[in-house]
Amino acid sequence: MITFAGVGKRYQPDTWAVHDVSFEIAAGELVAVLGESGSGKTTLLKMVNRLVEPTRGTILVDGKSVRETDPVELRRTIGYVIQQVGLLPHLTIGANVAMVPKLLGWDEAKTSARVEELLALVGLPEMSQRYPDQLSGGQRQRIGVARALAAKSKIMLLDEPFGGLDPITRVALQTALKKIHEELALTTVIVTHDLVEALTLADRIAIVFRGALKQFGTPSELLKHPADPYVEELMGMARQQAERLASMSA
Amino acid sequence: MSELVRGLPPLLASHLELVLIALIAAVLISMPLAILVADRPRLALPVVTIAGVIQTIPGLALLALMVAIVAGTGGLGLGLAPFGFPPAVIALTLYAILPILRNAITGLRGVDPAVVEAARGMGMTNGQLLRIVQLPLAAPVIAAGIRTATVWTVGAATLATPVGQVCLGNYIFAGLQTRNWSMLIAGVIAAAGLAVMLDLILGAIEHRLAARKPVWAPIGALATLIVLGIAVLPRIGVGAVAAPIATLHVEQSAVKSVKLGAKTFTEQYVLVEVLKQRLAKVGVGVEVAESLGSVVAFDALAQGQIDAYVDYSGTLWITQMKRSAATPRWRVLTEVEAWLAHDYNIRSLGSLGFENAYAIAVKRSLAEKLHLRTIGDLAPMSRTLAMGGDYEWFSRGEWASIRRAYGLAFARTATFDPALLYDAAARGEVDVISAFSSDGRIAANDLITLEDPLAALPPYDAMILLAPRVANDPNVACALAPLRGKITVELMRRANLMVDRETDKQTPAAAAAWLLGEARLPDGC
Secondary structure (H helix, E strand, O other): OEEEEEEEEEEEOOEEEEEEEEEEEOOOOEEEEEOOOOOOHHHHHHOOOOOOOOOEEEEEEOOEEHHHOOHHHHHHHEEEEEOOOOOOOOOOHHHHHOHHHHHOOOOHHHHHHHHHHHHHHOOOOOOOOOOHHHOOHHHHHHHHHHHHHOOOOOEEEEEOOOOOOOHHHHHHHHHHHHHHHHHOOOEEEEEEOOHHHHHHHOOEEEEEEOOEEEEEEOHHHHHHOOOOHHHHHHHHHHHHHHHHHHHHHO | OHHHHHHHHHHHHHHHHHHHHHHHHHHHHHHHHHHHHOOOHHHHHHHHHHHHHHHHOOHHHHHHHHHHHHHHOOHHHHHOOOOOHHHHHHHHHHHHHHHHHHHHHHHHHOOOHHHHHHHHHOOOOHHHHHHHHHHHHHHHHHHHHHHHHHHHHHHHHHHHHHHOOOOOHHHHHHHHHOOOHHHHHHHHHHHHHHHHHHHHHHHHHHHHHHOOOOOHHHHHHHHHHHHHHHHHHHHOOOOHHHOOOOOOOOOOOOOOEEEEEEEOOHHHHHHHHHHHHHHHHOOOEEEEEEEEOHHHHHHHHHOOOOOEEEEEHHHHHHHHOOOOOOOOHHHHHHHHHHHHHHHHOOEEEEEEEEEOOEEEEEEHHHHHHHOOOEHHHHHHHHHHOEEEEOOOHHHOHHHHHHHHHHOOOOOEEEEOOHHHHHHHHHOOOOOEEEEEOOOOHHHHOOEEEOEOOOOOOOOOEEEEEEOHHHHOOHHHHHHHHHHOOOOOHHHHHHHHHHHHOOOOOOOHHHHHHHHHHHHOOOOOO
16 A cells, blocks of 8 residues: 655755655555656656655655655565666676666575566566666566565555557557566566557556646546546547547448 | 896896885875875875875985985985985885875775774774774775885886886886986896786786785785895806906905996996906906996995096086186086095095097088187077087086076077987987087087187096095006096097997997007006
């Protein structure tokens, strides 16, 4: 469970990148934070694992304010995936996935068993001796997800994880992510600017515009009852696209 | 030639040791500094600027400056000797910082920000981030910086000779001063060879780091080179030098070994050999620090870093005592000796019997054409003439003194190495030069010296100076005191020319042996 309570972030004196955001993500939910670039959605995500500290308000994870946990400890319990993946280029895939267990001081046997398990989970067994530059973009992002889950995190944060991928790879990865999310009963937050991705993947969507939360709800709630002109416009676009596609195949 | 090769290993070993310690110190200073400032641009700018300014100081000047700083601060408060190794290693360390620092900053800043963010996001501490991510990824760039610094330092270390540090510069300076080109070339080739070898090995390390291949092989090669250089080289080749030719029976000496100093010109190389051969006769071992700067030599004696060397009364009179010229020869000598004894507890063994005075020399043909006989004759035409001097000349009191006394103002002045100065006058590059009166090259280059009727130039009696440690040693006195008054200016000129001339060139040792033979010293003390 992740709770945002009156969260604000100000980088420069007069501009709030995130302004007074409150909503609650339930345990086991897959939530998309949808917004344009510069809307503050990434800032919102990074405040959960304290890569960014809020100027105002509180974030609770499982009822406990993140401010009370040491940021290093906190980050080791929360999986984190970014668009550029950021695998360590000088280490093998196996060593990359094993990094957090190693930081946590797991023993060799437990770590290597976990690495094998995760590589199988993301569909890339027997890749453990390769180096990152020998993998395709899609494979690298699968490893990014495996790495984020290595220490049995129950929460996973993803920042535009499929942004740079071709459509086929993207859909395959979205499907894999959804499956992993359900199998491991994770609480997953995915930041995206892709309307279709948010609508097809998420249980609930938080729509962010210029630092403010416009609406938080299930895809069907948003489509049927947009609470705001911006959400309405966004949903209108989604509906139009779907209708055009339907008319083409009719 | 074989003697040159035999003399090389200890120089090479000492050179390598100096370079290595300076580099290690530079890495130890630069790396934490780079880590500190890499992501703080406001701090990085002044730090890199300071390192850059140090880099622009000419190597020789930086070394000389370190001598002054180490001496002025009581050895940096640690009692370090302001002479030889400490100032040399400090100057070279400062010199090596910039390339290492700059590359380390560039390397750390060049690490992909996405990788850093991911590493932070997975819960690495700053230390883990540095150790596991940033340093390994920046390693090839850092290695390239160390490689650049190494090549620079091997070259710059040759300049450590004049501050009293033994290194390959000893061959280069002595070779240049005595026009012994094979010695000069041996020093240059050895330094270049060392630089190339280190460059190749460090280059291999750099490329393997970049390709993420293991670096054990080149590191092994480097370690082998270092061990060979520092542990094995000093044991081969030398040895022969220390063997005493003891013939005279003397009483048990308190002093077993004496450290001699020599400045950077031929006469000094010859005279230090004279002292060395005399001391060897009474079984006193000798170590020589040669090619010292003029002021460095005196400071080294005053502080007990060397035990004896030959200086000139006028030099001490002008540069140390800050007195003016126009004083009779005997008075300068006695006052200098009294001042040395009183202020420094330094003992003078008296004049060797000749002066090596500063003299003003011109080409004979020019003197005849312009009817020059005295320095004063230059005054009406000095505005159309060019004057050449050695490194020190134009900043010495003597230069100010003759300008004032005779009203000279030259059209142009130029500084030359003493080895090239006489040539410059003979070839007409300059019209007038500062010469040394005992230099055989005055006559050899068909130059004449102008008279100094106003005594604007002080007298320069060559005198052996002894540090307190050896001042009253019976053996040292027995070996050196008989030299007093025995070396005439004619003998000294001929001995100097034996080393300086281009044909039938002799080593300083051979010239010294000849000089001792001609000087007819009494047997015994």
